Amino acid sequence: MRLPKWSRSFGVQVTIALIAGVILGLIARSWGPVSEDQDNWLGTTLDTIGSSYVTLLKAAVVPLVITAIIASIGNLRKVTNAARLAVSTLLWFAFTALIAVLIGLILGVVIQPGMHADATSLSGSAPDSEGSWIGFLTGLVPVNFLGLEVGTSADEAGGLVSEVDFNILQLIIVSGAIGIAAVKVGKAAEPFLQFTEAALAVVQKVVWWIVRIAPIGTLGLIGNAVNSYGWSTMGSLLWFVVAVYVGLAIVFFVVYPTLAKLNGLSVRQYFSGVWPAAQMGFVSRSSIGTMPVTQKVATDNFGVPQSYAAFAVPFGATTKMDGCAAIYPAIAAVFVAQFFGIDLTIVQYFLIVFVSVIGSAATAGTTGATVMLTLTLSTLGLPLEGVGLLLAIEPIVDMGRTALNVSGQALIPAIVAKRHGILDEVRYDSDRIDGYVPVDEDADESVLAGSSAEGSDEAELEQPSGGTRA
Template identity: 30%
Template sequence: MSNTFLSEFLLITNIHTVLMIFLLIGVFLIISKMSKKLKFNKLMITSIFIGLILGIFIQAVAKFPDDPTSITWINEVTAWYGLFGNGFMDLLKMIVVPLVLVSIIRVIMNMKDDNLGKLTFRSMTMFFVTTAIAAIIAIVVANLFKLGTNLEVVNSSNEVREIVSLPSTIRGLLPSNPVQAMAEGNTVAVVIFAVFLGLAIRRLRRKYMDIIKPFIDLVEAFYKIIVSVAITVIKMMPYAVVPLMASTIASRGVKSLLDVTDFILALYISVVIMFLVHIIIIAASGMNPITYIKNSSKALILAFTSRSSLGTLPVTMEVLTDNLNVDLGTASFVTSLGSNMGMNGCAGIYPALVSVMIANMAGVQMNFTFYVMLIIVITISSLGIAGIPGTATMAVSVVISGMGMASYFPLAGAIIAIDPILDMGRTMLNVNGAMTAAVAVDNSLNRNNKKESKVA
């Protein structure tokens, strides 16, 4: 009974577990004192380095094992660290749906008649174009690194995940059951439902303003409340970053990264190049790149450590509206779509790198036609995987199946094994892509509105 209590309920069977928990509490006390002296962005950057050092320290105490998951006390430590790190992400996810719902309703009911169509078209165009660019960059980098040519073929039990057709996926995004869509975190469906509510309010208030006025006031009041809740949760971020980073490093191990160093380098180099492309788009949209990087760092750091585009959504929206002066309507609409489609990292760079690697490992001939088809498949599938858990793995499944290489999916086993390390950079790029799209779309809408007002 005692052993069961310690090993299965309390999850403390080793002195190392106790020491690492107290060490984390000590780090929290240090962060609490630092928060009084450092600005939030600097505190976030400091926290990520503390988490990195803590993760390496845990590995060092365990003598850098080949398989950290086989060591009981490391599993216990990551579970306790997950209480703080993943618990924070759960709080963020708690406010995602109500924040998106009320923000979109509020925006639509106050939006100009001709802006909604432009906003939708330009947002989707930005996501498709940037995803295609991300795929091209990854293909070039993958060939420069010659991914797969020297990689040992790994037998894996991984199988291609079930693929849903594009028409079925798009239909699945429609809110046939709005409550279920909210429960599943299908933000695209929530956005569609909110748009219909917003449009109904716009139409009805011309004749029935006295009847719907209480609901309008409720929307405005609820928006103020949910924003206040979001700010309260966001203040906890530095305390979550440390255990998120530490548990990722501790659970994956250092040695597991050495066998696929080339792929890791290729992915992060691709991420950096695509990030620079985003910066160019930001500059072309009239915003100072340095100002952008400085003001967006909070969302990027959280995305990097949490590996959740959807969980980062409240912070992304706050950064766009408060720090980057993006219109609330544009920020809400574009980032909500961006958390489910057009992900430059997960649906652009990653499947392109894996496809080239698998093609080299399997001896598939790659010519100009192959690459053009790969870019097209990646761009289209960036919509087809919207709202599906395990987005990156699903993206790979869809793409390699579309390229006729489904039978070679097990060759990606070594890459999937270190997915959390890769997912950090991918998710950060996903969020940055959504913010870039929001800035660019907002600038284009404001520019057009200014031109129209001058003509008038």
């Protein structure tokens, strides 16, 4: 039996999975755990599906970042204004972060979430790991060639368990150094750069397969979130959650569309184009995990040249965090100060702005923003126990934060490309089918359409930029 056409739409499949996840999560929560430390079979199944999907996404991050950055730097050697593109991207990231943190501060002062919190129902302790400027700076130094971090811990049975994780900032630094070195070597490094581009195409194909099963992952992630936290978790933190989501909504529905409009981009096309990335960010809670989709949105939907997007999107996935590193820490800092009866000074408000704009990379693109919040609180001299107060609703606000993060990570490269005269405006204004603008069948259905193209994108980049602006 052939499924109806509408049911084969990727967007429809994810939406159905969202609804089904909420329903199954509520059912699992109503059943309750089997014992104090064991969930029922449905809850366990949802958790396993969701965590497995995020693990799959993260597994593709290391090869994707390495090949994408090296290949993008190799492509940028053919661009006369590469340095200006990089500087413009960084300035726009900082500018939008400034707007976001100011909105967060205003909402924190106006809504006063800390004054509405019930002190008798909340308790918190200092986090196990704290963010600091020294820790952030030393964390930039690669510990090994791939920026991998290996840790060993004891399990419940007393055995040793080894875990391998990666530091995305170190990974970017290592990959960037290799890419720059390859460009400096010149002609002798051409085979290496060609191999990297071919490897990138292969990795993109694998990542696209992972993206296509997103509805399954969505069902597990949303179902587990509802089962674990339910609707009552917000409790006395309801006003804090409201303040955060109002801030996220203002940036997503007002600030970003306004910036798009001011730069000659269609607001309607922005919303329809960014939706796949925002949707994936909401359910995965990871900018890095969503990066393949964000990159596809930037190139396929927004018409950002591949050679520029391959640099801007990975860079944005670690430094462009308007949700996690601007709105959230601003409102959270005001909340903690109000909760503990501390009056913030003008200097401290300026410090919140400074930390949010400069320290965004401390979030490192992974799930959660605890490091960024502890960095902010420690800079202000506020009690770190405030972090513990907010852990209960962390997953609830993190979904919205990440959706905003990835939306900005896709939009800003489009704005920069438009201002530099290299944006494919025909593609930006094209109709989306199944969430994306259709790509040439010969270009492969990879996550980064046209990744190895030596024609349109590069030729477009080599055109004189005329009245190029920052």
